[in-house]
Amino acid sequence: MSKMNLKNVSFDTLCVHGSGGYDPATGAVGIPIYQSSTFAFKNAKHGADIFTGEQEGYVYTRIGNPTQAAFEKEMAFLEGGEAALAFGSGMAAISTVVLSLCKSGDHIVSSNALYGGTHSLFVHTLPKWGITVSEIDQVDPANFEKAITPATKMIYIETPANPTLVLADIREVAKIARKHQLPVVIDNTFSTPYFQRPLQLGADIVVHSATKYIGGHGDTVAGVVIGKKEFIDVLRGEFLRDLGGIISPLNAWLLVRGLKTLAVRMRRHEQNALQVAKFLQFHPKVETVFYPGLSTHPQHDIAKKQMSGFGGMVSFVLKGGRKAGEKLMNSVQVFTLAVSLGDVDSLIEHPASMTHSTYSPEDLITVGIDEGLVRLSVGIEDANDLIQDLTQALKGIN
Ligand code: LCS
Numbered sequence: 001m002s003k004m005n006l007k008n009v010s011f012d013t014l015c016v017h018g019s020g021g022y023d024p025a026t027g028a029v030g031i032p033i034y035q036s037s038t039f040a041f042k043n044a045k046h047g048a049d050i051f052t053g054e055q056e057g058y059v060y061t062r063i064g065n066p067t068q069a070a071f072e073k074e075m076a077f078l079e080g081g082e083a084a085l086a087f088g089s090g091m092a093a094i095s096t097v098v099l100s101l102c103k104s105g106d107h108i109v110s111s112n113a114l115y116g117g118t119h120s121l122f123v124h125t126l127p128k129w130g131i132t133v134s135e136i137d138q139v140d141p142a143n144f145e146k147a148i149t150p151a152t153k154m155i156y157i158e159t160p161a162n163p164t165l166v167l168a169d170i171r172e173v174a175k176i177a178r179k180h181q182l183p184v185v186i187d188n189t190f191s192t193p194y195f196q197r198p199l200q201l202g203a204d205i206v207v208h209s210a211t212k213y214i215g216g217h218g219d220t221v222a223g224v225v226i227g228k229k230e231f232i233d234v235l236r237g238e239f240l241r242d243l244g245g246i247i248s249p250l251n252a253w254l255l256v257r258g259l260k261t262l263a264v265r266m267r268r269h270e271q272n273a274l275q276v277a278k279f280l281q282f283h284p285k286v287e288t289v290f291y292p293g294l295s296t297h298p299q300h301d302i303a304k305k306q307m308s309g310f311g312g313m314v315s316f317v318l319k320g321g322r323k324a325g326e327k328l329m330n331s332v333q334v335f336t337l338a339v340s341l342g343d344v345d346s347l348i349e350h351p352a353s354m355t356h357s358t359y360s361p362e363d364l365i366t367v368g369i370d371e372g373l374v375r376l377s378v379g380i381e382d383a384n385d386l387i388q389d390l391t392q393a394l395k396g397i398n
Contacts, residue, residue: 011078011194012263018077020070031070033253037061063241067249071256075214075224078193078259079206083232085225085240086252090189090209091117092245093223095125097185097207098154100231100239104130107151109182111138111168112367113161115209116351118187120358122156139299141172148180157203158187160303162341163315163351163375164368165190165290167299170306174202189213189342194266195309205231212342213312216258216265220251265344265380269312272386273378277314279387285324285394287372290315312378313341315351321372324397325350328374331393334385341377346386349375 009017022029039058041047049055058064068086075084087093098121102108110122112135122133132151136143144155155177159168170186177184185205186198192213198206208214210222223245225235240246247255270293277291289296292303293310303310318324328348329337335348339355349355351369359369378386 014074014077015194015262016260018074018259020073023066023070025066031067031253031256033249034061034066035249036065061249062244062246063236065249065252067256068247068252071247071252071259072224074256074259075208075210076226078262079188079226080193080197080199081206081226082229083227085232085236086210086247086255087223087225087240087245088247088251089221089245090115090187090207090211090223091121092243093207093209093225094118094187095121096235096239096243096245097205097225098126098131098156099243100235101183102126102131102153105151106131106153107149108133108154108156109144109147109152110135110156111158111161111166112136112363113138113164113166114158115162115187115189116356116358118156118158119356119363124358138168138173139166141169141176144173145176145180148176148182152180152182155182155184156187157184158189159196160190160292160311160313162190163313163355163373165292165297165313165315166368167292167302167306169302170198170201170203177204178202190311190313191307191309192262192266192311194262195270195311196307199226201306204228210255211340213262213266213269214258214342215255216261216342216344217254218340218343218345220254220258222247222251222255224255266309266312268380269342269378270309272380272383273312273314273376274310275383276376276378276386276390279390280314280316283394285319285397287317287319314376314378315373316376317370317372318374318397320398321370322350322352325372325374327397328390328393331396332389333392334381334389335376341375343377344380346379346381347377351375 050057072084134147157168183204186203189209205227281289291314335346
């Protein structure tokens, strides 16, 4: 019960209609929140057939739910993948993917530029299960190949990375991975499929913290994985079933609603971020600005090659270092001092002491998270108000 041939429409239209346009069971145009843990079978044979896979149908919300399904269908469309699977958080999505691909004795090659939670999973938690991770500098694709061992089972990348906005050349890393028959997993949280579609660039699996731009309104924690149907079927049927990191129907519904405005939100985030980045770049109290859309970003050429836009995240270091950054964070009025990102509201935070406090002081230096680095998630307010807010806050610092 789909309204149109969705193969021939633009991305903006897919955002609105990708989940099918209306609920297949009732015709409801707003997808209903199927707030039910279990689903009645017509008779005993029907139930048994669904369990063996001979008939399609819903059983239990840990294994599938129509509101989750609407979100998953939409995400698969937008990322250009065969199938998707929703999770209760980005970390549930990432950890479940890792545990589905690796067992004790296996090895992962990962970029060292990661969200602090992913870094902690890789260096603190996975080794307890005998899985080791080599974190390397993703700027040079050759570093991935150098770190591969006979025990390597996957390559993991975040691009652009949180919070340094360092990129990896997805095509080049995918070539190396294919040579070694390894799957490449990309965290596409910062770009969303609106600006970057890793599966088209050669990646095998895409993960998201859907908490961020996918939901877009700062009211949901969620994750999603997109990939080949065969992989997603195993992920759902074995690993989600057994590990249980599911999304609630209410949160899946908030994401379906969020996706309808993804295109317009992302365009506005980007326009605002570019203006804020340019303002900061020429401010006398600012040492360095990191934004892939600036021609001064060392990987601007890669950004132009693999992204259709540069997103809403901007980081910068003040000449006055951490003290100046703290004063700035305490002085802003339109920006909110809070972690998370991708909300319609502009947010400001200090990675070294907050989102990336799982990194050791030495690792913070290695990955370029300066003590003075301040991260902005630029929202969809009027850019002039954001710049005015930063102007007044910058006035008060040395
Ligand atoms: N991947 C990226 C790139 C992230 O930024 C985050 C969370 C995650 C995965 C994990 O997703 P979650 O489980 O939180 O849905 N990033 C956060 C941040 O920068 N501030 O607070 C959370």
